[in-house]
Amino acid sequence: MPIPIALVFAAGISSLDLAAAREMFGVNRAGAGLVDPWYDFAAYVVDPVQSCDACRIDRLCSLDELAKAHTVIVPGWPDVTQAPPTALVNAIRDAHEAGARIVSAGTGAFVLAAAGLLDGRRVATHWAHADxxxxRYPRVRVDTDAxxxxxxxxxxxxxxxxxxxxxxxxxxxxxxAAVAKALAHRLVMPHQTPDEQAPSSSPSEPGAEDRVLTEVLSWAAGxxxxxxxxxxxxxQANVSRRTLVRRFRAGTGMAPLQWLLTQRVQLAQRLLETTHLSIEQVATQTGMGTAATLRRHFSRTVGVPPDSYRRWFRGRGRGDWSPVPVA
Structure with a gap:
């Protein structure tokens, strides 16, 4: 059976969230060789939206259906200064109590917090509204790095x-993972498993109790x-190689050279995103040495070559992106 997914649709919500949800879950992927059936994608419209037809949403659902969905998606909420509708908050709470998976994008976290679903939990939200x-919700653990x-x-x-x-x-x-990778390829986007996400999805930082490791990580990262x-x-840490390897694995979950490579690839991503440096210059600044070495490690880690990643990143619609010239 297709997996029922309900999107909360309100005037002023993030058009990127809407388009992404519709593209991921609302398009029949049987012809692309992916899973069939796919998802049963519907939207619950909070208030009248004149441009709803232009959004290519094929099916609308009632508040009752929203509360019974397998997955409920709350996009970026348009006005975080105003309390979300009580009926919507109650429906999301009911859906969660019935076993639904609840997903928020950006400021959609405010709606989940209003429903009491985030108390004691770690949550990501847009950096501009994290504080x-x-x-407003002191019991929520806002992760500004995730x-x-x-x-x-x-x-x-x-x-x-x-x-x-x-x-x-x-x-x-x-x-x-195989289907996700095939879909990412279909959408021409890099495919990363959660432990490859940068910067927050991999345990790249040590515990506070290991000051020696903290200092050597900072030294190496520079x-x-x-x-x-x-x-x-x-x-640098004034310990034996064996002790260093043990502390690295305990604090970061990685071997030292694996951690170094991860940091180099993440730095390469940032340089590709924010500068006009050539691939050769990026290879030099990340310690990879040559463009060929950078391409090999970058492609294996991120899933696409660095040249493709730069084109993909600039085409993702990030309105806040601006190139930073490097002397």
Whole structure:
């Protein structure tokens, strides 16, 4: 049976969230060789929306259907200064109590918080409204570093393009990694498993109790353009190589060289996103040495070559992107 997904539709919601949800869940993918049946995608319209027909939503649902959905998606909420409709809040709470998976994108977290679903939970929201969410709902643990957060029955994204990553994560949960990867290829976007997401989905930071590891990570992160060995890090930490490896695995979940490579790829992503540096220059600044080495590690980690990633990133509709010239 298709998986029922209900999207909350209100005047002024994020058009990116709407388009992403419709593209991920509302398009029949049988012809693309993916899972059939796919999703049963519907929208609950909170108030009259004149442009609803232009959004290509094929089916609308009632408030009762919303409360019975398998998954409820709350897009970026248009006005976080106003309380969301009581009927909507109650329906989302009822859906959760009935076992539904609740998903928020960006400021949609405010609606979930109003329903009491985020108390004691970690949540992602748009950075511009994170302080307001934390102040208004003190029991909510707002993660300002996360692209998206998976708490099992509650999932949330930081909004914008991170919502697309979260939606693909839902496909991975529902249909498996192979289908998610095939869909990402179909949509011409990189495919990453949750532990490959940067910066927050992998355990890249140590516990506060390991000050030595914290210091050596900071030291190494400031030298990504240089050749840093495990021996160099052990010497900097004033511990044996074996002790360093043990602390790295305990604090980051990775071996030292694996952590270094992850940091280099993440730096390459940031440079590709925010500068006009050539691939060769990015390779130099990330310590990869050559463009060929960068392409090999980047493609294996992110899923696409660096050239394609740069084109893809600039085409994702991030309105706040602006190139930063580098001297």
């Amino acid at each position: 307001l969410l934390a102040a 692209l998206y957060v998976d708490e099992g029955d509650i999932l949330s994204s930081a909004g914008g393009a991170a919502t697309i990553d979260l939606f693909l994560h839902l496909v991975r949960l529902d249909h498996g 030298r990504l353009d240089q050749q840093v060995t495990v021996e160099d890090m052990a010497q």
